[in-house]
Amino acid sequence: MDDSESVFALRNVTVRRPDPNGGEPRAVLDGVDTDIPGQGTTVLWGTSGAGKTTLLRLLDRLDVPDAGVVRYRGTPLDDLDPLALRREVGMVFQRPTPFAGTVRDNLRVAAPEADDGRLGELLERVSLPADVLGRDADTLSGGELQRMCLARTLVVEPRVVLLDEPTSALDAEPTRTFERTVADLAADGLTVVWVSHDAAQVRRVADRVLEVAGGRVRAREADDLEDEA
Amino acid sequence: MTVNWAGTAFSLILVAVAAGLSLYWGLGLERSIVWAALRAGVQLLLVGGILLLLLRPQTSLWWSWLWVVAMLGYAAVTAKQRAPGVPRIVPLALTAFVLATALSLAVLFGLGVFPLSARTLVPIAGLIVGNAMTATVLAGRRMVEEFTDKRDEIEARLALGQPSQDAARPYVRGVLRSALSPQIETTKATGLVFLPGAMTGLILGGADPVSAVLVQLVVMFLVLAAASTTTTVMAIGLSRRLFTPDHRLVRLARAAS
Numbered sequence: 001m002d003d004s005e006s007v008f009a010l011r012n013v014t015v016r017r018p019d020p021n022g023g024e025p026r027a028v029l030d031g032v033d034t035d036i037p038g039q040g041t042t043v044l045w046g047t048s049g050a051g052k053t054t055l056l057r058l059l060d061r062l063d064v065p066d067a068g069v070v071r072y073r074g075t076p077l078d079d080l081d082p083l084a085l086r087r088e089v090g091m092v093f094q095r096p097t098p099f100a101g102t103v104r105d106n107l108r109v110a111a112p113e114a115d116d117g118r119l120g121e122l123l124e125r126v127s128l129p130a131d132v133l134g135r136d137a138d139t140l141s142g143g144e145l146q147r148m149c150l151a152r153t154l155v156v157e158p159r160v161v162l163l164d165e166p167t168s169a170l171d172a173e174p175t176r177t178f179e180r181t182v183a184d185l186a187a188d189g190l191t192v193v194w195v196s197h198d199a200a201q202v203r204r205v206a207d208r209v210l211e212v213a214g215g216r217v218r219a220r221e222a223d224d225l226e227d228e229a
Numbered sequence: 230m231t232v233n234w235a236g237t238a239f240s241l242i243l244v245a246v247a248a249g250l251s252l253y254w255g256l257g258l259e260r261s262i263v264w265a266a267l268r269a270g271v272q273l274l275l276v277g278g279i280l281l282l283l284l285r286p287q288t289s290l291w292w293s294w295l296w297v298v299a300m301l302g303y304a305a306v307t308a309k310q311r312a313p314g315v316p317r318i319v320p321l322a323l324t325a326f327v328l329a330t331a332l333s334l335a336v337l338f339g340l341g342v343f344p345l346s347a348r349t350l351v352p353i354a355g356l357i358v359g360n361a362m363t364a365t366v367l368a369g370r371r372m373v374e375e376f377t378d379k380r381d382e383i384e385a386r387l388a389l390g391q392p393s394q395d396a397a398r399p400y401v402r403g404v405l406r407s408a409l410s411p412q413i414e415t416t417k418a419t420g421l422v423f424l425p426g427a428m429t430g431l432i433l434g435g436a437d438p439v440s441a442v443l444v445q446l447v448v449m450f451l452v453l454a455a456a457s458t459t460t461t462v463m464a465i466g467l468s469r470r471l472f473t474p475d476h477r478l479v480r481l482a483r484a485a486s
């Protein structure tokens with residue numbers, strides 16, 4: 001695949017982290033070469049600590065590699081305005097991250113001018129009723145909060161969303177709701193990069209799978225994955 | 230009214246009581262208590278001796294200014310020792326101290342609240358720098374704690390495309406509010422709950438209570454201003470240092486993963 005066809009291209013990317021015991025820094029990602037296509041849902045799969053989250057954070061420039069280059073639509077991230085990049089590439093974190101205030105306050109952080117009509121439409125896209133707008137965000141359930149965080153990201157109409165184990169703190173039912181919501185968004189043309197360690201979930205949501213293991217990344221078939229990484 | 234050497238020695242009985250209590254309860258603090266009391270005694274006597282030299286009419290006021298500069302440097306180093314988790318605290322603390330000191334001294338001496346002399350300059354600067362140092366350590370620690378605890382929230386804001394200073398603002402505001410509140414509460418409660426140090430000292434020294442109150446008021450406002458200025462400089466300065474120029478949150482030593 002040519003660099004410009006993929007939404008993200010990583011070339012020889014290395015990320016080192018300090019050893020917690022004070023030894024030599026350890027390479028979490030070690031010369032990674034991979035491409036993430038611009039359509040559908042790509043899952044980054046692997047065991048905990050394999051470097052999936054590290055890789056995902058590079059894509060939003062919340063971290064930068066120690067060596068190598070990450071390109072977004074053909075342009076190295078170093079040459080892009082990080083704020084503009086983050087408006088095109090949204091991110092939902094492992095634990096819900098509500099800000100103080102109402103759901104409306106949360107949704108307006110990135111779009112202060114958005115009116116209730118627009119915010120209501122956004123909530124509908126993530127399967128939340130419009131009447132939660134005035135509620136204190138802290139009163140939502142875990143599943144609702146995570147979908148609110150997704151809506152908060154969608155408010156600036158990103159082309160890509162990065163999901164870092166977004167359902168790991170949720171029960172089965174809210175997990176399925178979240179998965180269906182994301183599938184609808186992907187069907188509407190949003191590019192999704194989803195970090196997961198749950199093989200069953202990968203089989204439900206993935207259009208393609210990249211396994212992160214031993215500091216490297218390789219393509220896998222969802223049906224071949226062992227039940228738990 | 231003055232206290233003589235014998236009187237001071239008798240007051241050591243009170244230190245012995247504290248040490249005795251520590252011994253009785255097995256706190257293991259008796260050595261620290263005795264050491265702290267002795268150290269305070271030696272340090273204060275030393276300072277008293279130097280003040281005696283500075284107050285001689287033939288001594289130039291420059292020596293007092295030199296002392297002020299030394300205090301500023303010592304305070305910055307002490308702040309670093311007390312808040313080791315705060316990145317590059319020394320230059321920031323120094324900036325905060327210099328600003329707070331310059332502002333307060335300009336008002337006090339510029340408007341003639343006190344006459345500028347060794348007798349006023351050294352103790353007032355000491356008061357400002359001492360309080361500024363406490364405020365700096367407090368603000369520095371709170372900032373690092375807040376930015377470690379709220380790391381996920383701050384990164385979520387960055388991921389929405391907010392510039393780092395916008396993403397930091399709600400948390401900096403929280404730190405400022407919680408760091409300044411105790412100072413404001415103390416100021417409010419003064420006189421109702423306790424008689425503050427400067428006033429107590431003046432009254433014990435035989436001064437007229439009303440003049441003691443006026444001096445105390447000036448001292449209190451001075452402390453409030455010094456704490457507010459340093460806390461604000463620290464919080465704003467640190468909030469810039471905790472991000473990279475490309476709007477990433479710096480990994481703090483305390484932060485996990």
